[in-house]
Amino acid sequence: MSEKLIRIGTIYLPVTDINRSAKWYVRHLGAKLNYQDDDKAILDLANQSIFLVKSGEGESANFTDHRGNERFSVTFEVDGLVELEALHGDFISLGMEVGAIEDRGHAGRNFVFYDPDGNAFDVWSELSPSFRHLAHKE
Incomplete structure (x- = not known):
């Protein structure tokens, strides 16, 4: 089977404060801010499109493995x-x-x-x- 998926185009990350997070990613990681509104910010970072999406408190992209890590x-x-x-x-x-x-x-x-x-x-x-x-x- 030939490779059908070429690359990951976008990663979505939950954040509680769009403005604070967008500024943090730009300042701390060197991201380029392409777009921002009340619900999301779109960044270029590490050859990747990153969407920061407004979410509720306590949300994150992290998960717990079967050993509890x-x-x-x-x-x-x-x-x-x-x-x-x-x-x-x-x-x-x-x-x-x-x-x-x-x-x-x-x-x-x-x-x-x-x-x-x-x-x-x-x-x-x-x-x-x-x-x-x-x-x-x-």
Whole structure:
């Protein structure tokens, strides 16, 4: 079977305050704000369209696995351990909620960070092969 789905076009994230969250994503993650109204903000971030959608208190994109561990639904990639460590330090200096750099028993290292609504995101020090090719062309 040939690949029918080419890429993920949009990720939807629940947030309680559209304005606060849009500003946070722009300031802390370097997102580009494309559109905003009372119900949503549309961002470009990490080669991805992100919709911040107004939701009720306590909503998040996180879930609990079968062992009771809270999990994230999105992993961002950086190009190597040096980049991961630098980004980790940058996030800490911005006052973001950031976990420790972890060795999870597979290639590379990871850390988790959170947005103001508690949405968890992972960062991995390994680029996917198609992006590694692009990153090293420049």
